[in-house]
Amino acid sequence: MIKLDGVSVGYNQKAVVQNVNLEAGPGQMLALVGPNGSGKSTLIKAMTKVADLLSGRISVDDRDITTIRPNELARLVATVPQTPVLPGTFTAFEMVLMGRTPHLGLLRYEGGQDVATAWQAMEATRTDSFAQRRVSELSGGEKQRLVIARALTQQPRAILLDEPTANLDINHQVGILNLVKSLCSQHSLTVIVALHDLNLAAQYCDRMVMLNGGGVYAKGTPSDILTAANIKDVYGAEVCVYPHPVNRLPTTIITAGGNGS
């Protein structure tokens, strides 16, 4: 569904990440991990043409995204940004309804079907209970679910999420990722998610791409990637990696007093 071939991206002709090859297909959840500044967000932005593609080819459904018009791309790929600005005077429902934008022409108003689509997306993300409240009155977790509802309202084939669990407590972290995971398998969505938390990435994602030093450091299943040696090499942090007691997935535990510089 989404494929990157030898991709270099950055801003103002300066590359942030270079020579990235990756592929994500329907029903798959791919995690992008790596230290701060390794280019996770930039890669995600490049897939929606917000960051500049310097070389290589990004394709969606085997079509080069440089040839896809903005509103058509928005019907294929939706994004949940890291810290979205949400104007507080709109109601939660109005915010979700904005997801219909790529499906409507300049002059068409949202019809009953558009309203129904937005409403179902709100039900799926359990945001329907506060549909009529103003965005400024919502909590961080509610806003995050709202942005996911808006992304679903675009009826995309793929969703890109940039740190969807940042600033959320442990219960909401699990809630958001459970939601994304179930949407991914129910609707064969292609999901690419940038995550800081390696344990969440291991629990929820089928495959991982670890970025470091302006390029791809390693690719594979969580068990392949998350080793104490890799993490020491990429993050410079001393950790222990154990199998999770319930599902045997790799679990990273920090060691206090380790070399964290």
Add this chain to the structure above:
Amino acid sequence: MARTVSEALSEPVARYPAGIGIRRRSRVYSMLLLGALLIVVILFATGVGSVPIPIATAFEVMVSQLPFVNITPSVPDVPGGTLTLESLRMIILDIRLPRIILAGLVGAALAVAGATYQGLFRNPLADPYLLGVASGAGLGATVAMLIPFTLTWVAFGAVPLFAFIGGVGAVTVVYLLGRVGKTMPTTTLILAGVALGSFLASITSYLMTIAGEQLQGLVFWLLGGLHFTKWSEVWVVLPAVLAGFVIIWIHARPLNVMQLDEEQAQQLGINVERVKLILLGAATLTTSAAICFTGLIGFVGIIVPHAVRLVWGPDHRFLLPLSMLVGAIFLILADTLARTLVSPAGIPVGGITAFCGAPFFLYLLRKRKGLAFF
């Protein structure tokens, strides 16, 4: 078989609770109501003046001008003499009505341009003059008044022409200075606008010190007001304001989406830079055309959109037309006060708009605090 989001969310049987939607009907009713109020206000304003004329008579005079209407207006008794039908027609049709219509157009234009700028820059302090239209037009008008020769080929005199060119020119320079590559970062644009505005205003100030006899006319223009309006001025402003409004209204939905940050707007399929350029151009042309005959009328462009947003919500598809109607009504009423309070000289309408508008706005702000903008 898993269903895609597209299939799963498109069930025709889908039901949603009543009351969910874009509240289109109630807002359309509000527009119709305000449209009717605008007509009433125009009628009322034509009756008010140094020669008071009953609204019914004013209505008769205006309707008698329509094609296929055959009525003869009754001439009312006025204090201190009789009024002929001829002079009645002249007072209403040639003196008062063009001024009222121009006031309405200017109020509508400033309110719509203000709403556009506020939306475009996501900034509650934005007004139509943010990027230097006012200082550019002010300098243009000043230069026009001070040049020692008259431009005989300009039908309206040099002042409106120079003011228009000054306004559009200032924003063009700001755009060229504030552009970064192919993009137009709003903060850079605002800073460039503020800087160029101060620069132009300082030139205007200097010119004022050497203006001599022209100073009074200059101050009057800079304060803004409608004085001896002719129909020909209305026919110049009307198409500019209408065209600007249509272009802006067409882009109301992109403007809504751009209330999110530009990154999200782009990810929702909006061509952000193109929409910004179109809206900026349309709002600038509308503002420049509106103020070139009347001078710098302040306050309408910043307060009317806020008031409308407080009452009817932030959706630009309704905010823009509602602002237009409220702006027109507001400036007609303010100008009626301006020309009758200190009769016959009149006081600048800009003073009236602030004096009467600000307390009402503060009342709204207190009553619905927290909803003002973001």
